[in-house]
Amino acid sequence: MDRIANWLNRNSLYVALVAAWVAMCGSLYFSEVRGYVPCVLCWYQRILMYPLTLLISIGLLRRDGNLPHYVLPFSLIGLGVSTYHYLLEKTDLFAGSAACQQGVSCTTQWINWFGFVTIPFLALTAFLVISIMSVIALVNREPAAQDEEGDPLRMPWLPVSGLVVIVLAVFAGLFVSGTQNTQVVPAPANLFPILSLTPAAGTMQAGADSTNVMVHGEQLYLQSCAACHGLDGLGVVNLGNQLRNSDFFADNSDEQVLAMIRAGRELNDPANTSGLVMPPSGGRPDLSDDDILAIIHYLRAP
Ligand code: HEC
Structure with missing residues (x-):
């Protein structure tokens, strides 16, 4: 335990370095390979995260003892923005807020792993790691420019470039496999099982x-x-x-349209015509089947 703590005290900014590079490559992977469109709040987080990759790299190379002071303002503001974004997605705390009324809605949940890991959650984690690591460096007066005897240390080219190259190599693999993915996925509209619908959905014609x-x-x-x-x-x-008035609505039953909306449509789906991704449930996993059927009825109405 002590050895890990000691190691971390000396090298916390290397952890921050990896976190920043992984966050940048990950966000580029989501937008450029998976085709997820960043919303306005995502862009603010990118503006704060991307410079950190170079800032931390250069600060470490030059063994600049002030590095944590430069990093913390970015990472703490980033932490604020991503926390706000995550709460906006997952709670009603800011319902009615004016954020993101144009373009992609900020509450579109492109991913929702385990029911809580969304893209803002990943950004929040990265900003938190970078902030904590910077505070550890601040307390330990790292990066130090001199060794214990007071002799100046050399630029740490090998660890800095080595870590960056490893992260880039991993993501290069993801980029290549993501863009060459020619796997054929069956068209959802015809093959999905008819979902069990509540009676209310079938009796929508009646008056009031x-x-x-x-x-x-x-x-x-x-x-x-x-x-x-x-x-x-x-x-x-x-x-x-x-x-x-689209062909898709004309050619498919309510149940088929519902199944497609639930599943969304990835880029590698043969039914995809636009080269854009439709997020599962339109990014609103909280909508019930009846909610989506109500949307379908609204869209079918003349
Ligand atoms: C972030 C943007 C986005 C949001 C939000 C979104 N969609 Fe989509 N949707 C798309 C894109 C892009 C496509 C086209 C995918 C393709 O090329 O096949 C699509 C396709 C569809 C289709 C299939 C249309 C066709 O002709 O193949 C339906 C139905 C649909 N969306 C319904 C919905 C409903 C209902 C909602 C709200 C609950 C919703 N979408 C929210 C982006 C979105």
Whole structure:
């Protein structure tokens, strides 16, 4: 335990270095290979994270004892932005906030591993690691320019470039395998099992009920889908395609459309026509089947 603590006291900024490079490569992987469109808050986090890769590399190379002072303002503000972003995704604390009303909604959850690991969560973790490592360096007055005898130390080219090269090599592998992925995935629309639907979904035609469903569907559509598919459902260039009066809606039953929306559509899906990704459930895993059926009814209405 002591040895690990000792090692960390001397080398915490190397951990920060790896965290920053992994975060940058990871975010580029999500946007450039997987095709996930960054929202406005994602861009702010990128603005704070990307410079840290070079800042920490150069500071370590030059053994600049002030390095933690340069890193902490970036990482702490980044921590604030990613925490805000994560809370926006997962809680109602900031419901009605004006953030991200244009372009991709900030609450689109492109990934949701284990039910809580989203992209802002990953950014939050990286900013937290970098902040903690910088504080450890600050306390231990690292990086030190001299050894115990007071002799100046050389630039640590090997560890700094070695770590950067390892991270780049790992991601280069991911980039290459991601872009050459020609695996054929069956088209979802025809092959998905019909999901079990609650009776309410089947009885939507009736009078007042159907008006309610329509209003509900419209509200949900505007909140969750309109950012990519347009306020009128006619699509937005480079974000999402036309839904209202589309062939897809004409050719598929409600259940089939529902199954497609639940699954989303990755880039390597043969049904993908736009070269853009549709996130599973439109990035809103909290919507129920009835919610999505209400959206479908709203979109089918003349
Ligand atoms: C982040 C952007 C984004 C959001 C949010 C989003 N979509 Fe999509 N959606 C897309 C893209 C891009 C495609 C086209 C994928 C392709 O090329 O096949 C798509 C395709 C679809 C399709 C298939 C259309 C067709 O012609 O193949 C349906 C249906 C659909 N979306 C419904 C929804 C609904 C309902 C919501 C809200 C719950 C939603 N989408 C939210 C981006 C989005």
